[in-house]
Amino acid sequence: AQSVTQLDSQVPVFEEAPVELRCNYSSSVSVYLFWYVQYPNQGLQLLLKYLSGSTLVKGINGFEAEFNKSQTSFHLRKPSVHISDTAEYFCAVSERSNYQLIWGAGTKLIIKP
Amino acid sequence: DAGVIQSPRHEVTEMGQEVTLRCKPISGHNSLFWYRQTMMRGLELLIYFNNNVPIDDSGMPEDRFSAKMPNASFSTLKIQPSEPRDSAVYFCASSPRPVNTEAFFGQGTRLTVV
Numbered sequence: 001a002q003s004v005t006q007l008d009s010q011v012p013v014f015e016e017a018p019v020e021l022r023c024n025y026s027s028s029v030s031v032y033l034f035w036y037v038q039y040p041n042q043g044l045q046l047l048l049k050y051l052s053g054s055t056l057v058k059g060i061n062g063f064e065a066e067f068n069k070s071q072t073s074f075h076l077r078k079p080s081v082h083i084s085d086t087a088e089y090f091c092a093v094s095e096r097s098n099y100q101l102i103w104g105a106g107t108k109l110i111i112k113p
Numbered sequence: 114d115a116g117v118i119q120s121p122r123h124e125v126t127e128m129g130q131e132v133t134l135r136c137k138p139i140s141g142h143n144s145l146f147w148y149r150q151t152m153m154r155g156l157e158l159l160i161y162f163n164n165n166v167p168i169d170d171s172g173m174p175e176d177r178f179s180a181k182m183p184n185a186s187f188s189t190l191k192i193q194p195s196e197p198r199d200s201a202v203y204f205c206a207s208s209p210r211p212v213n214t215e216a217f218f219g220q221g222t223r224l225t226v227v
Contacts, residue, residue, distance in 0.1 A: 032214060034215075036218075041220075042220055042221075043117070043204055043206075043218035043219050043220045043221050044204070044206075044216075044218040045218070046215055046216075046217075049214070049215060051214060090156070099144065099161055099163070099168070099169075099208075100158065100161075100169075101158070101216065103155060103156045104155075105155050106155065
């Protein structure tokens with residue numbers, strides 16, 4: 001069965017420092033991979049997605065993620081965070097023929113001034 | 114496009130009362146999802162519609178929950194009777210294709226049952 005693990009429930013980081021949010025998944029078939037962001041009291045917004053092709057995916061707000069099939073990972077990175085990046089970040093996976101999105105538990109990114 | 118529109122944004126109701134949450138998906142999207150988000154359980158898919166037809170309602174907690182999609186531009190999630198454990202944020206999301214390459218979320222309805 002599919003599952004998604006976000007290894008850190010919270011990640012504190014200083015403003016302008018780099019950040020990596022980790023996501024690992026388990027699946028026996030080919031998958032689509034997503035990162036969503038949820039700002040306080042808001043819905044979820046797509047940051048980026050991997051469907052096929054280049055394993056390095058660039059998204060909005062300067063974020064990028066790299067798909068690593070051998071390690072079944074899809075870690076999210078940003079070289080320099082801003083206070084406005086304070087939010088909760090969700091990793092999700094779906095099988096290529098399935099509507100069902102399997103969600104990670106989320107990682108709260110806390111930016112320290 | 115205005116995005117996915119949910120109403121109300123906040124709802125406070127007494128235990129035992131009926132609650133109806135509303136959703137207007139993005140025009141042209143033929144897939145619609147209702148999710149529930151809680152601290153304890155995270156994001157849970159309640160029900161999935163494709164072309165207004167319920168395809169998967171296995172996530173609906175119990176018979177107190179029901180969902181309808183009478184047309185392509187409107188869906189409701191009803192809880193009757195409501196219980197305190199139903200308190201959560203309920204999200205509606207729509208997608209342009211059945212295979213979920215991207216879901217667009219509404220801002221959610223925060224339900225509090227007292």
